[in-house]
Amino acid sequence: MTEATTTPAPFRVFHVQPGASAAELDALPLRPPPVGFYWVACTRAALEADLARFQAMVQAVTGLQLVDLHVTDLLSTQLPSHYDYTSQYDLLVMRQLATTNGTAEQPLPRTVRGGPPVLRRIDTSPVGLALFDALLLSVHPADCTVRDAYAERLVAPPPAVAQLLNADQAEEAADTLVCHLNTSPSVAGVGLPGSTADLMLRLINHIVDNYLELRRGLSRQLDHWQVALLNPRGRFNHWSSLMVARLALHHLTEICEDQRSALQAWSGALDGGRMACDSGLAQRELELLKVRSRDVLEHIARVAHHVRRLEQSTEAAVQMHFSVQNNRTNEIMRVLTVLTAVFLPLNLIAGIFGMNFEVLPFVDQDNGFWGALLVMLLIAGGLTVYFWRNRYLARTGR
Structure with a gap:
């Protein structure tokens, strides 16, 4: 493994063989995969700087090219979550709900000069996903943790092999694992995505679950403000920050609604049978995709419910603050x-x-x-x- 650097790689390429293994490649693929599919994850800056090279890669692997309007969507940082498609591929754009270590590429509105620090670190930049039969092209912001976090899980060695003591045992266990994978296809490759659509849903699920980190920081800040608001002898001096936080929560609710609408539109293509006709997915795999898409939708609904609950609790704390002040005045x-x-x-x-x-x-x-x-x-x-x-x-x- 290469040493981690502070500058993220402009792109990472993975060859996924469902039921077998996943390996990271050093260069962009120049031919269709013999088995499985490719996942090419690049930054938005890399795609914009070397668009012709990526278009040539898409042409070599799939025999198709990205439509110019879809390229514009992938490069834009202002678009909300949405879904679009052609007769050859699908395009899904999902805005993140995650915190960054530095300044967000696209911060929430009106949070630069006001609001708690956690709101200034929320990354709302979109992640673009172009879905082909043999290729998934994902376009991320420069400091996106979704790509690297899921890539580490994708190429991680099996636990039984990772805990071996020496090279001889590793070789013997690898042979045993290969034989097991070849003889037991129903159990082989557990944890690996079975198709590009499956991988796309797992990435989206990872994007949605990253909200947990944001939820903890924002909940702590709002709880601190609620305690200060309910102190009858204290003087609350953070009204502007509280109003900014309420606006940010409202904006997060809109992001969740856009995410759900986009994924529901893509799931509608599954229910309509168009994807099964275009990509030749087996009926069982199609059913698994429907189950996973419903699971991701349920995760998005939980996030939206929690955002609304935070917004309601903040509103209730404000109302209780004025009630306490009125009672004290009385x-x-x-x-x-x-x-x-x-x-x-x-x-x-x-x-x-x-x-x-x-x-x-x-x-x-x-x-x-x-x-x-x-x-x-x-x-x-x-x-x-x-x-x-x-x-x-x-x-x-x-």
């Missing part, structure tokens, strides 16, 4: 109202005895001041006890 106003009601009769008494009349009762008496003060204290104490017993001054539990 408590403050209630206390102030009670204090005003307590001091209102005291102000009345003070106002009466402050009138500029020549004759006022109790003014000329020696203990008039203390008597008036005692009456005022009794009135204030009585009102306070009355309001306390009626729970006007009781604190509500939090």
Whole structure:
């Protein structure tokens, strides 16, 4: 194996033999595969820089060429997920839901200057998939982890061979494995895709499942904000970031809907029998493709459901925040109202005895001041006890 480098390879080529093995090639194929099919995974920049070479490769392997409009779709970073086809091949574009180590090639709208850091690392660039009978051409962004992650799984040695102690045992086990593969085709090649369509569905499933990493980071950030929103004594100062996060969640919902629409359109071609007629797929393999496509659709539906749940929980936290603030304001106003009601009769008494009349009762008496003060204290104490017993001054539990 070659050492990993920081710069991704412009393209990787794999020869997949269903029921046998998968091997990585060093150069683009120049003839149809004797058995199995090819998977050519290239970056968008490599396809744009060397389009003629890739078209020649497609011509040599399949006898066909990509339509110019489909080449434009493969090179574009703005297209949503969609499905298109010709009489010779299918084209499927799926936008990613994954996080990147650096800056995303196509970040979510309005997340550059606002929002949590995880939103600025979401890669929404599309992955283009051109599906032929003997070739799957996938076009990825430069820092796409889907290609390399699935490639490692594709060419990984079987566990029984990978754990051997020496070369003699490896050779003996390899011979045994080959004999087993030749005599047991129903068990051979377990884990390897059976066709280009099967490989395409597995790549799409890997793209959708990459949302789990995004979900964890985004869920932690939103949970932190929810705790801050529900703190009645705290002051929440991240309203702009929260609004950006809500817009991003809404955009993620649209991405999931586009993914589901595109894959449903492709699955409709399976149900219509067009692909079985064009590619000569066996009935059992066609049924397996239908099952796998429904499984991928179910994964997309789960992702969309979780995005909507995050959006709803964020909205609920905002509503609860305003409810808590309103409740706190009501408590403050209630206390102030009670204090005003307590001091209102005291102000009345003070106002009466402050009138500029020549004759006022109790003014000329020696203990008039203390008597008036005692009456005022009794009135204030009585009102306070009355309001306390009626729970006007009781604190509500939090």
